Amino acid sequence: MSGREAILKKVRGALGAPLDDAARAKAVRQRLAKAPTGVVPARGRLPEEERIALFRQMAEKVSATVEHVKKTGDVPNAVAAYLRSKNLPASVRMGGDERLRAMPWGRVKALETKTGPADPDDEVGVSHALAGIAETGTVALYSGVENPTTVNFLPEHHIVVVDAKDIEGDLETTLSRLKKRFGKGKMPRTLNLITGPSRSGDIEQKLLLGAHGPRALHLIVVDDGRIGNKL
Amino acid sequence: MKQEISKRPRVGLFVTCLVDLFRPSVGFASVKLLEKAGCDVEVPMAQTCCGQPAYNSGDRADTIAIAKNTIKAFEEYDYIVAPSGSCAGMLKKHYPLLFKESAWEERAEAFSARVHELMSFLVDVMGVERVEAAHEGNVTYHDSCSGLRELGIQEQPRRLLSSVSGLQLKEMRDPDVCCGFGGTFCVKYPDISNKIVAEKTDNIRASGADTLLAGDLGCLMNMAGKLQREGAEVNVRHVAEVLAGMDGPAIGKGES
Amino acid sequence: MQITSPEFKKNARSALSDTQLQKALGHVRTGFIDKRQASVDALPEFDELRDSARAIKDHTLAHLDLYLERYEEKVKSAGGYVHWAETAEDARSVILDICRAAGARTVTKGKSMITEEIGLNEFFEKEGVRPVETDLGEYIIQLRGEHPSHIIAPAVHLNKEQVEADFRRVHDHLRPNRDLSEPESLLAEARRVLRSEYFTADVGITGANFLVAETGSSVIVTNEGNGDLTQTLPRVHVVVASIEKVVPTLEDMSQILRVLARSATGQDMSVYTTVSTGPRRPGDPDGPDEYHVVLLDNGRSSMLGTEFQDMLRCIRCGACMNHCPIYHAVGGHAYGWVYPGPMGAVLTPSLAGIDKSGHLPNASTFCGRCEAVCPMKIPLPKMMRHWREREFARGLNPATQRYGLRAWALFASRPRLYHLAASFAIPALSFFTGRRPRFRYLPFAGGWTRHRDLPAPENRTFLQQWRSRQAAKQEAQA
Numbered sequence: 001m002s003g004r005e006a007i008l009k010k011v012r013g014a015l016g017a018p019l020d021d022a023a024r025a026k027a028v029r030q031r032l033a034k035a036p037t038g039v040v041p042a043r044g045r046l047p048e049e050e051r052i053a054l055f056r057q058m059a060e061k062v063s064a065t066v067e068h069v070k071k072t073g074d075v076p077n078a079v080a081a082y083l084r085s086k087n088l089p090a091s092v093r094m095g096g097d098e099r100l101r102a103m104p105w106g107r108v109k110a111l112e113t114k115t116g117p118a119d120p121d122d123e124v125g126v127s128h129a130l131a132g133i134a135e136t137g138t139v140a141l142y143s144g145v146e147n148p149t150t151v152n153f154l155p156e157h158h159i160v161v162v163d164a165k166d167i168e169g170d171l172e173t174t175l176s177r178l179k180k181r182f183g184k185g186k187m188p189r190t191l192n193l194i195t196g197p198s199r200s201g202d203i204e205q206k207l208l209l210g211a212h213g214p215r216a217l218h219l220i221v222v223d224d225g226r227i228g229n230k231l
Numbered sequence: 232m233k234q235e236i237s238k239r240p241r242v243g244l245f246v247t248c249l250v251d252l253f254r255p256s257v258g259f260a261s262v263k264l265l266e267k268a269g270c271d272v273e274v275p276m277a278q279t280c281c282g283q284p285a286y287n288s289g290d291r292a293d294t295i296a297i298a299k300n301t302i303k304a305f306e307e308y309d310y311i312v313a314p315s316g317s318c319a320g321m322l323k324k325h326y327p328l329l330f331k332e333s334a335w336e337e338r339a340e341a342f343s344a345r346v347h348e349l350m351s352f353l354v355d356v357m358g359v360e361r362v363e364a365a366h367e368g369n370v371t372y373h374d375s376c377s378g379l380r381e382l383g384i385q386e387q388p389r390r391l392l393s394s395v396s397g398l399q400l401k402e403m404r405d406p407d408v409c410c411g412f413g414g415t416f417c418v419k420y421p422d423i424s425n426k427i428v429a430e431k432t433d434n435i436r437a438s439g440a441d442t443l444l445a446g447d448l449g450c451l452m453n454m455a456g457k458l459q460r461e462g463a464e465v466n467v468r469h470v471a472e473v474l475a476g477m478d479g480p481a482i483g484k485g486e487s
Numbered sequence: 488m489q490i491t492s493p494e495f496k497k498n499a500r501s502a503l504s505d506t507q508l509q510k511a512l513g514h515v516r517t518g519f520i521d522k523r524q525a526s527v528d529a530l531p532e533f534d535e536l537r538d539s540a541r542a543i544k545d546h547t548l549a550h551l552d553l554y555l556e557r558y559e560e561k562v563k564s565a566g567g568y569v570h571w572a573e574t575a576e577d578a579r580s581v582i583l584d585i586c587r588a589a590g591a592r593t594v595t596k597g598k599s600m601i602t603e604e605i606g607l608n609e610f611f612e613k614e615g616v617r618p619v620e621t622d623l624g625e626y627i628i629q630l631r632g633e634h635p636s637h638i639i640a641p642a643v644h645l646n647k648e649q650v651e652a653d654f655r656r657v658h659d660h661l662r663p664n665r666d667l668s669e670p671e672s673l674l675a676e677a678r679r680v681l682r683s684e685y686f687t688a689d690v691g692i693t694g695a696n697f698l699v700a701e702t703g704s705s706v707i708v709t710n711e712g713n714g715d716l717t718q719t720l721p722r723v724h725v726v727v728a729s730i731e732k733v734v735p736t737l738e739d740m741s742q743i744l745r746v747l748a749r750s751a752t753g754q755d756m757s758v759y760t761t762v763s764t765g766p767r768r769p770g771d772p773d774g775p776d777e778y779h780v781v782l783l784d785n786g787r788s789s790m791l792g793t794e795f796q797d798m799l800r801c802i803r804c805g806a807c808m809n810h811c812p813i814y815h816a817v818g819g820h821a822y823g824w825v826y827p828g829p830m831g832a833v834l835t836p837s838l839a840g841i842d843k844s845g846h847l848p849n850a851s852t853f854c855g856r857c858e859a860v861c862p863m864k865i866p867l868p869k870m871m872r873h874w875r876e877r878e879f880a881r882g883l884n885p886a887t888q889r890y891g892l893r894a895w896a897l898f899a900s901r902p903r904l905y906h907l908a909a910s911f912a913i914p915a916l917s918f919f920t921g922r923r924p925r926f927r928y929l930p931f932a933g934g935w936t937r938h939r940d941l942p943a944p945e946n947r948t949f950l951q952q953w954r955s956r957q958a959a960k961q962e963a964q965a
Contacts, residue, residue, distance in 0.1 A: 003571035004559075007730065007784045011552045014791035028553040028735070031546070032701050035736035039539045041532045041745070058755070095772070117772040120682065136756040148772045153715050171741045179737075185561065187702045189768050190719075193760040198712040201752070202624035202642050203650055203670040205514040211623055212678060213712020213759065246949050248899075252909060253942055255949035274953050277902040285896050287853060288888070289875030293896035300900050376854035409812045413852025418934030419888075420850050422500055425938035426816040427852075456939030459925060483925040483942035 032185075037172060044135035044169030048226065051134045055167045056221070058137025062196030063209060064217040068164075070225050073104055075161055078220050079126060080108045082159060086216070093122040093155060097146035100128050100161065118150035125151035125214075126159045130181075131174045132167035132221070138195040139219065140174050142188035149190050158197070158214040164223035242270040243308035245301070245346075247318045248280035249448040250469075254482065257448060260475035261314045261349055268357040270310075277304035281318040286325065287414055298326050299335065302342045310356070311346045314471050315447045316378015317414075319348035324381050348378055349471055350446055354387040361394030364476035369399045371440035372470070373431070373454065374407045375447035388446060388470050395473060403438035412453040428457045436463055442481075444470040455482040488606050488634055490839055492823035495846035502817040511644050512818055515637075519809035522753025523860070530755075536745050541864045543739045544731075544800040548791065554700040554733045555782065561703025565765030567778035575605035578783045582607065582692070582725060585779055586616055589723045591689035597707060597714030598622035599694030600638050600803060601727050601783060603825045604838070607692075619684045621713035623677055630657050636819030638826065639751050639805040644818050647673065681713070691717040691775070695728035696747070696802065698780070701736040704764040705780060708747060708757045715761055724766070724775035729783045731799040737762075743802060746862035751804040786838045794873045798833050800863040807857035807867060813850055822847060829857035829867040836874050845883055848874035906950060913944050 017024060046054060056066045069078050083090055091112040094100050105113050118125055127147045129139040139160050143149045152158060168174050171193075182188060198213030209215050242265050246258040258274075265272045282297035301322065305311045313319040323346040330339040353359040372392065378384040385407075392400055411417060411427025431454060435443050443458070443465050445451050455467035466481035479485060491498060502508055527533045547554055559569045570585075572578035586594060594616055596602065608629070611618045620629040624642035628635060630653045635641030642650070651667045654676055666672055685691075693714050697706040705726040707714045718724045734740055740762075748754040767774035790796055808814040808828025819827035824835045824844065832847040848871035857867045878884050898905040919929055925940040926932075935941055 003573050003577055006573050007571050007782070007788060008552050008555065010784065010788035011555070011730070011791060014788055014793075015549065015551070016792065017552065024550055025553060028550050028557065031735050032557065035701070035738040038543075038738060038742040039532050039535045039745075041530060043530070062754070062758070120686065138756055138760075143771060143774060144768070145770050145772055149715070149719050150773045153712050153719065171744070172738060175737045175741060185701055187565075187704055187762060187764040189764055189766070189771060189774055191762040192715070193756070193762075194758065195754075195756040195760075196758050198710065198758055200623045200674060200711050201518075202622070202627070202640060203645075203647050203673055204511070205518040205640070205643070206670045208670055208674050210678070211674060211711035211713065212621065212681065212716055251949045252913070253944045255945055255947070255952055258949035258953070274950065276906070276950060276954065278950075279899045279902050279905040282896075282899065285892060285899070287872065287875065288884070288892055289872065289877070289879030290892055290896065291876055291879075293893065293900065296900035297896065300902065304902070376852070376856070380855040380859050407856075409852050409854035409856070411812065411852060413854070416850070416852045418932070420496070420499070421934040421937055422496075422503055423813060423816050423850065424852075426503055427812045428939065430812075430815075452942055453939065456925070456935070456941055459940045460927075460938065480924070483940060485924050485945070 040170050040172055041135055046134070046169060051169055052164050052167050052221065052223065052226070055132045055134040055137055058134065059196070059219055060137070062137055064137065064196050064219055066219045066221065068221045068223050070223065072099065072102070072222050075103050075220055075222065076105045076108045076111065079159055080111055082218055083124065086157065088123055088157065092124045092126045092159070093118050093151055094126040095145060095147045095151060097128040100126065117148040118154040120154060122155045124157045124159065125155035126161070127151050129160050129162045129166065131177060132162040133171055133174055133193070134167055135170045136195055138193050141192045141194065142178070143190035144188060149192065152192050152194065153213045156210065156214055157216045157218065159218045159220060161220045161222060164221050164226050167221070239269055239271050240309040242272050242310045242312050243305045244272055244274045245278055245281070245305065245311055245313040245318065245322065246274065247313055247315045247448065249452070250314060253452065254448055254469065256477055256479050257314050257469040257471055260469065260471040260477050261312070263475040264349070264353060264362070264471060265312060268353055268359050270357070273308070275304040281321040283317065283321050283414055286321065291329070295329050298329055298339070302326070302339060306338065306342050309345065310352065311342070312349055312352045313346070314349040314469065316348045316375050316382055316384050317447050317449060319346055320377035320381035322346040348382050348384055348446065350387040350391065351382060351384050354390060359391065362391055362474045364474055365396045366473050367397040368442055369401045369440040370442040370444050370473070371401050371403045371435060371438040372406060373403070373410060373443065373445040373450060375445050375450045376409050378446055379407055384446065391474050392444070392470070398473070401438045401440045403434040403440070405434055410450045410454050412450045414449065417453060428453055432457050432461060432463065435465060440465070442466045442468060444468055444473060446470050451482055459483050488603070488609070488825065490824045490843055492835060492839070492844040492847060495821060495823055495850060498821035498823055499817045502821045507646055507649065508644050508818055511646050512815055515643055515809060516815050519753070523750060523806060523809070526749040526753040526755060530749065533746070533749065536742060537862050537864055540743045540746050540862060541800060543734060543742055544863060547734055548731065548796060548799055551730065551733070551791065554735060555730060558698055558700040558703055558733050561700065562765065562780055565703050567703065567765045567780060570779060570781045572781055572783045575785050578605045578727065578781050578785070579607060579610045581781055582727065583610070583614055583616070585723065585725055586690050589689050589777070591616060591723070593617045593619060593684065593688045594690045594692055595619050595621050595684055595688040595717045595721065596625070597691070597693035597717040598625050598641070598709065599692065599727060600635070600825060601694050601729055602692065603635060604785065605783065619681070619688065621681050621684070621717055622711060623674060626677055626681065627653065634820070634825070636827065637805060637808060638803050644820065685716045685720045688721045690723040690725060691721040692725045692727060693718050695726050695732050697740045697743070698728055698733040699737055699740055699762070700733055702764055704762045706740060706760065706762050708744070708760050710758045712759055715759055718763065719774055722775060723777040723779070724763070726780045727783065728780065729785065729787055731787055747802055747804055750806040750860065750862040790837050795833065795837055795870055797865050798837065798870060800865055801830055801834070802863060804862055806860045806862065810856040810860050812852065812854060829871070833867055833870045833874070841874060841878060842883065845878050909948050910951065913946060913948065916944055917946065
């Protein structure tokens with residue numbers, strides 16, 4: 001008997017379940033067809049402006065830095081200013097995301113933009129998020145040629161662009177968006193939910209940033225003037 | 232959960248084996264508090280121990296025999312009250328589990344529904360809000376584990392203590408952390424138990440209180456024994472003794 | 488790993504006298520507890536989420552065979568492989584085969600308790616494969632040849648000076664006079680050293696916090712990012728997970744995620760929650776070419792349908808040990824096997840045998856703090872008591888204990904005999920105290936009097952005194 005058959009047989013035996021138990025099979029089918037939503041914290045259920053403000057507040061609580069720009073066209077300048085403020089070389093790594101590629105990088109003098117997956121030597125990566133999740137200040141990114149996974153983890157600084165309209169209240173909303181994009185039951189190879197920069201408390205429980213992943217996570221929210229001057 | 236009490240309820244006092252043997256004054260304090268609250272108190276002579284030593288050692292058969300004895304001795308009363316969160320928890324929460332799907336199931340459940348720990352009974356059932364007692368000094372209160380986590384006893388004793396004239400409550404750090412007694416645990420694993428109680432007595436002394444109170448004699452004897460071994464000048468008493476105004480010698484300090 | 492649970496008492500004694508360890512354990516007593524409480528207080532729905540999480544696992548366990556089949560089907564359709572391992576030995580040999588096929592000499596590992604359970608590192612070393620732990624805590628203890636002392640903070644038993652000494656010993660190619668006095672410099676050094684390992688490794692092994700049946704995904708939850716580098720950079724990614732990790736859907740994962748990090752570290756969400764489904768897709772610029780899942784039983788199916796089934800809800804957050812006075816006193820290594828603390832006291836007898844681990848469910852005061860904080864509402868004390876019942880039924884506890892208990896129970900269930908005995912016992916005890924208010928030593932009570940005094944009983948029991956008072960009252964009334 002293979003390991004598979006042996007384990008399944010033991011599980012069925014322990015549960016007292018016959019092989020062709022139609023009732024159990026139906027319960028599983030139904031559950032998979034339509035998952036109950038469960039308990040979604042009220043925290044994220046807010047009007048747009050407050051939701052975006054909560055996203056910022058939660059992200060800052062976990063040591064991410066957040067800035068707002070009005071237009072996608074403002075992103076390259078914001079990135080360049082970030083690099084200067086941290087004394088970083090004028091070079092960033094990014095994938096082929098059309099939203100990123102459409103930005104006027106050429107307008108920033110002497111800023112090198114490298115395309116493709118990250119190298120060990122890249123100091124700064126730029127990605128575009130699928131969504132922001134206000135309840136925890138999380139950004140959601142998925143793998144592919146648009147935003148390679150290595151860009152999220154290898155550079156010391158990770159800059160993530162988020163459209164304000166993509167900032168959602170809770171994780172469930174982001175998951176259902178993902179399902180719409182990929183089809184139910186299908187997933188991208190990797191979904192990364194990132195909440196703040198990398199950290200470790202393994203030495204005497206002292207919290208330190210930049211364990212293996214990025215030491216800094218900088219979020220640029222493109223808000224199309226939605227937020228006005230309230231922040 | 233305050234209930235209307237039309238007549239004087241008949242209360243059977245489950246005194247607990249430790250109080251019976253080591254600290255009778257806790258029994259008399261309980262009687263006094265219950266009578267003052269408007270109860271007729273009786274003490275069935277057929278009581279022994281709640282059975283925890285057997286139950287927690289995995290000896291289910293003997294536990295069931297002991298539980299049956301307790302139920303028989305007490306089931307005629309309106310309420311069964313014990314000056315111990317641990318023993319009351321055993322009677323209230325664990326007895327019904329012993330008789331699941333047996334002939335005694337209903338009987339055990341009817342019994343357990345009427346069991347209360349003393350502080351909770353006075354405040355939650357009898358609606359007592361204050362006591363007439365005096366105690367000069369700073370006291371600190373340890374929340375015994377079963378009372379706290381099985382029966383939700385935390386605020387009741389503190390509320391009653393706040394009505395004792397002259398008494399100041401000084402909370403220690405981590406009052407809700409175990410003292411390391413654990414029944415047979417403290418003799419089976421004496422070194423670990425000692426480490427835990429030593430943490431506790433550090434916190435007790437750091438509170439600056441001159442008296443330590445709790446609602447369970449097992450924990451009190453453990454903490455008193457450690458404090459005395461350390462030479463600390465802290466008096467240790469059961470909370471009922473202070474609420475009843477009984478000022479005999481503190482635990483481990485009297486004439487035998 | 489070699490089980491030392493039978494020597495629990497000895498282990499505990501040496502832990503109690505280890506000053507380095509006691510200093511390190513001080514961090515557990517404060518850090519985790521306050522942070523958890525703050526994050527729980529900030530989420531009004533926390534308790535409702537615990538109920539929701541518990542219901543999800545109960546439903547899944549009741550249909551475990553079906554969800555496992557569905558999960559397997561989805562992994563395969565995403566281009567991955569599923570291997571079923573009944574025992575630790577099966578799992579080790581499947582993993583070795585995968586490594587051999589990949590020509591692997593170096594294997595990086597994300598933090599995984601399940602690979603501790605199957606003793607993978609020792610096995611790899613014997614077979615000539617070099618395992619490299621990449622989680623900072625795991626890396627440190629690997630250098631020391633130790634095992635984790637905590638399921639989420641493996642090096643919590645160490646102080647920074649010990650780590651510094653190990654780094655100086657092992658990283659001997661680096662400048663000897665470099666400054667390693669602070670955790671920051673230690674972390675930076677580990678980061679530099681491990682960076683090159685990720686690129687050298689041919690296979691990356693991770694555990695899984697969840698397996699999602701709906702999508703065939705494995706999920707890891709980490710803070711450092713090492714798990715992601717481990718599974719993204721090598722050519723082959725192997726997930727090792729036990730069968731109870733499966734949940735039906737992504738929504739179910741989401742419910743449990745909300746209680747996981749809060750209970751573990753007091754974070755609302757861990758830094759990296761990564762959902763992986765199959766190998767690199769056409770056009771993907773990075774990610775592994777092969778994706779394997781090893782599904783391990785190793786005794787879990789025999790817990791189903793028993794009084795220990797609830798234990799399979801455990802999500803390995805560590806809250807039970809963070810709040811356990813026994814764990815605080817002796818640390819994780821004293822427990823003598825992979826899983827310490829209250830969850831280990833229930834799980835170890837199930838997976839490694841009660842004959843070897845009888846101490847663990849006994850070494851508890853039943854204070855109930857573990858159950859009170861368990862995000863999955865696992866009745867840990869109740870299950871420890873079940874183990875004690877099984878031991879008692881099999882006659883595994885010491886004879887002196889059994890006979891003492893039986894003799895006591897004989898009295899306790901017979902009130903007349905009991906009171907008679909009590910009336911003899913008290914004068915006998917007075918003989919030993921000699922009218923002093925307390926004992927410093929008492930025969931047969933050495934466990935008590937070694938560390939504390941025992942208050943002497945008064946000369947008559949409460950019941951005796953009560954009876955005389957009632958008699959006097961009746962006489963006065965007559």
